[in-house]
Amino acid sequence: xxxxxxxxxxxxxxxxxxxxxxxxxxxxxxxxxxxxxxxxxxxxxxxxxxxxxxxxxxxxxxxxxxxxxxxxxxxxxxxxxxxxxxxxxxxxxxxxxxxxxxxxxxxxxxxxxxxxxxxxxxxxxxxxxxxxxxxxxxxxxxxxxxxxxxxxxxxxxxxxxxxxxxxxxxxxxxxxxxxxxxxxxxxxxxxxxxxxxxxxxxxxxxxxx
Amino acid sequence: xxxxxxxxxxxxxxxxxxxxxxxxxxxxxxxxxxxxxxxxxxxxxxxxxxxxxxxxxxxxxxxxxxxxxxxxxxxxxxxxxxxxxxxxxxxxxxxxxxxxxxxxxxxxxxxxxxxxxxxxxxxxxxxxxxxxxxxxxxxxxxxxxxxxxxxxxxxxxxxxxxxxxxxxxxxxxxxxxxxxxxxxxxxxxxxxxxxxxxxxxxxxxxxxxxxxxxxxxxxxxxxxxxxxxxxxxxxxxxxxxxxxxxxxxxxxxxxxxxxxxxxxxxxxxxxxxxxxxxxxxxxxxxxxxxxxxxxxxxxxxxxxxxxxxxxxxxxxxxxxxxxxxxxxxxxxxxxxxxxxxxxxxxxxxxxxxxxxxxxxxxxxxxxxxxxxxxxxxxxxxxxxxxxxxxxxxxxxxxxxxxxxxxxxxxxxxxxxxxxxxxxxxxxxxxxxxxxxxxxxxxxxxxxxxxxxxxxxxxxxxxxxxxxxxxxxxxxxxxxxxxxxxxxxxxxxxxxx
Ligand SMILES: Cc1cc2nc3c(=O)[nH]c(=O)nc-3n(C[C@H](O)[C@H](O)[C@H](O)COP(=O)(O)OP(=O)(O)OC[C@H]3O[C@@H](n4cnc5c(N)ncnc54)[C@H](O)[C@@H]3O)c2cc1C
Numbered sequence: 001x002x003x004x005x006x007x008x009x010x011x012x013x014x015x016x017x018x019x020x021x022x023x024x025x026x027x028x029x030x031x032x033x034x035x036x037x038x039x040x041x042x043x044x045x046x047x048x049x050x051x052x053x054x055x056x057x058x059x060x061x062x063x064x065x066x067x068x069x070x071x072x073x074x075x076x077x078x079x080x081x082x083x084x085x086x087x088x089x090x091x092x093x094x095x096x097x098x099x100x101x102x103x104x105x106x107x108x109x110x111x112x113x114x115x116x117x118x119x120x121x122x123x124x125x126x127x128x129x130x131x132x133x134x135x136x137x138x139x140x141x142x143x144x145x146x147x148x149x150x151x152x153x154x155x156x157x158x159x160x161x162x163x164x165x166x167x168x169x170x171x172x173x174x175x176x177x178x179x180x181x182x183x184x185x186x187x188x189x190x191x192x193x194x195x196x197x198x199x200x201x202x203x204x205x206x207x208x209x
Numbered sequence: 210x211x212x213x214x215x216x217x218x219x220x221x222x223x224x225x226x227x228x229x230x231x232x233x234x235x236x237x238x239x240x241x242x243x244x245x246x247x248x249x250x251x252x253x254x255x256x257x258x259x260x261x262x263x264x265x266x267x268x269x270x271x272x273x274x275x276x277x278x279x280x281x282x283x284x285x286x287x288x289x290x291x292x293x294x295x296x297x298x299x300x301x302x303x304x305x306x307x308x309x310x311x312x313x314x315x316x317x318x319x320x321x322x323x324x325x326x327x328x329x330x331x332x333x334x335x336x337x338x339x340x341x342x343x344x345x346x347x348x349x350x351x352x353x354x355x356x357x358x359x360x361x362x363x364x365x366x367x368x369x370x371x372x373x374x375x376x377x378x379x380x381x382x383x384x385x386x387x388x389x390x391x392x393x394x395x396x397x398x399x400x401x402x403x404x405x406x407x408x409x410x411x412x413x414x415x416x417x418x419x420x421x422x423x424x425x426x427x428x429x430x431x432x433x434x435x436x437x438x439x440x441x442x443x444x445x446x447x448x449x450x451x452x453x454x455x456x457x458x459x460x461x462x463x464x465x466x467x468x469x470x471x472x473x474x475x476x477x478x479x480x481x482x483x484x485x486x487x488x489x490x491x492x493x494x495x496x497x498x499x500x501x502x503x504x505x506x507x508x509x510x511x512x513x514x515x516x517x518x519x520x521x522x523x524x525x526x527x528x529x530x531x532x533x534x535x536x537x538x539x540x541x542x543x544x545x546x547x548x549x550x551x552x553x554x555x556x557x558x559x560x561x562x563x564x565x566x567x568x569x570x571x572x573x574x575x576x577x578x579x580x581x582x583x584x585x586x587x588x589x590x591x592x593x594x595x596x597x598x599x600x601x602x603x604x605x606x607x608x609x610x611x612x613x614x615x616x617x618x619x620x621x622x623x624x625x626x627x628x629x630x631x632x633x634x635x636x637x638x639x640x641x642x643x644x645x646x647x648x649x650x651x652x653x654x655x656x657x658x659x660x661x662x663x664x665x666x667x668x669x670x671x672x673x674x675x676x677x678x679x680x681x682x683x684x685x686x687x688x689x690x691x692x693x694x695x696x697x698x699x700x701x702x703x704x705x
Contacts, residue, residue: 005673
């Protein structure tokens with residue numbers, strides 16, 4: 001099993017189960033013992049995870065990928081101590097006032113399959129190098145993809161997660177998700193068209209279809 | 210099982226299960242040694258808590274374990290040995306003598322490597338005579354196929370069936386082989402210090418050895434000669450000890466003293482490491498009047514052209530006398546570091562083997578797998594591993610041959626059961642897994658419900674990259690399934 005095996009869902013699962021930070025340790029780029037160089041895939045996943053975390057309001061610094069060779073015991077210790085102090089500085093993830101955190105993370109988790117499809121169809125890293133990965137994921141192109149494709153899916157996913165708890169009025173939904181009424185009505189419109197959500201006229205609120 | 214190291218014990222327990230008729234993939238080992246007690250030896254309480262976490266995670270994973278089937282891969286009964294120095298030739302001959310075909314690749318025009326430049330050893334070996342004899346045996350052996358001027362351009366395949374593309378003067382050729390031994394040697398560092406290359410009376414130990422053997426009267430007629438140890442090694446840039454130079458210096462000093470007993474021979478050293486019985490030679494040299502002067506890092510000798518003479522002046526801080534010594538020398542001889550041979554990094558990349566930070570090849574485990582690489586079916590021997598004397602290089606060559614033959618002697622090698630498996634119903638035919646697989650193990654097969662990804666278990670190496678790319682969890686890595694990993698995460702975060 002390689003670092004590139006670390007599924008995005010493992011990361012979000014860990015956050016949902018109470019981890020305050022997730023660190024992935026991989027072999028140094030260029031030092032793969034095999035032909036796969038899956039550490040670059042791990043790098044790609046790190047970038048995806050960070051962007052997705054950002055969209056659900058979790059500090060992307062809570063996830064880290066570090067290159068540590070099996071022989072670098074002291075580096076491992078240094079990296080872990082440093083990461084622990086970063087996470088300590090950020091504080092526990094589930095602070096009071098963040099009750100909806102699990103819902104947001106759940107919404108993110110549900111977007112992962114879609115995100116993988118987007119990666120498959122839209123993201124092409126020109127070469128296996130750290131620079132190429134970092135450049136691609138910092139590009140305007142990827143930002144736009146996240147804005148146009150992933151953010152909308154995530155909004156739908158968040159609305160569905162909320163409605164799973166029971167019917168809500170549009171205003172309540174906007175408040176719970178910390179979004180503007182316009183954003184929520186766009187999200188509700190899309191979800192209704194897809195047949196995922198219905199409007200209960202009598203109680204003037206939205207519910208799962 | 211939470212006990213001693215999985216490195217040695219996991220295979221043992223797996224074997225025991227097999228013998229007892231239980232599928233070995235039902236076994237899991239919690240590494241509370243390397244991952245816990247060894248690294249937290251001073252934090253007993255916290256380490257115990259962590260050990261409990263590790264055990265809990267292991268137990269959680271065990272719940273999902275399934276019995277798995279292993280695969281037999283065919284073994285091409287041919288070895289490839291890269292590098293025709295003493296180590297490579299010895300290894301090739303040993304494999305051939307045990308009944309297997311060997312291809313021996315040498316990039317030079319001649320066999321022999323570093324040994325061509327050595328004349329004697331402290332054990333009294335006539336290196337040139339030994340080399341001639343070995344080369345003759347290699348050429349005469351019907352099962353050893355030697356190629357000169359050979360460069361490897363491409364390597365594919367895996368244990369049992371490698372295919373290596375070699376460029377000769379005559380063109381390209383693909384060699385099919387089941388195992389590989391890397392015996393690519395090392396080079397002498399070219400010093401940049403102590404006027405080397407600037408003053409014609411400054412030379413390296415190898416150059417001195419050649420001059421003495423070729424009957425150069427100039428050196429033997431010196432009235433004073435100074436050797437400087439650790440040139441270019443045990444420094445910031447190259448932290449390692451080159452191991453062979455202390456003995457080589459003592460060897461050459463003894464030869465000088467034998468030829469010209471009245472010559473003043475000085476060896477300026479940091480630590481003398483004439484290890485093993487070579488210590489006797491060191492004492493002998495001291496008895497014969499060779500003067501050993503210690504210096505410390507930072508107090509390196511200074512070499513300058515002799516004022517008004519053809520020789521050199523060497524000054525060095527002697528920490529025992531607490532005074533600076535000034536030595537007049539007709540010749541200065543540098544014990545230069547041993548460095549990895551040019552091109553070894555390229556070779557490492559081609560064969561997917563690892564090197565240490567100094568650029569020498571790295572065995573899979575110092576004690577447990579001393580001549581194996583982590584990559585299956587690839588072995589190492591000689592001074593590409595670390596600097597070592599001829600007898601050590603030869604022993605290691607026999608060791609590598611033994612390991613290679615232990616594979617060649619089998620008709621098949623067993624491949625792990627921890628490989629991927631496609632689930633037709635869930636596959637959406639996106640092809641992400643096919644792109645992710647570096648081994649070409651996954652392909653589309655036509656089914657009544659369309660194209661579906663299917664894994665060829667023989668080609669799969671179980672890295673699981675495909676699983677992390679699949680949007681519908683339609684591909685699963687056996688023994689490291691999503692459920693098993695997620696259960697472990699749950700157990701890790703559940704707390705005691
Ligand atoms: C400076 C120095 C001084 C030494 N002094 C002593 C001493 O006094 N006494 C003693 O016992 N030992 C000494 N040794 C060690 C001794 O030389 C070795 O132990 C012995 O010669 C075995 O070497 P080898 O076969 O591993 O490598 P080498 O002799 O270096 O042979 C490696 C061969 O591989 C070939 N090669 C390299 N890369 C490739 C490639 N990619 N493809 C094909 N071919 C390739 C090279 O051309 C070379 O012929 C010394 C070594 C050095 C470097």
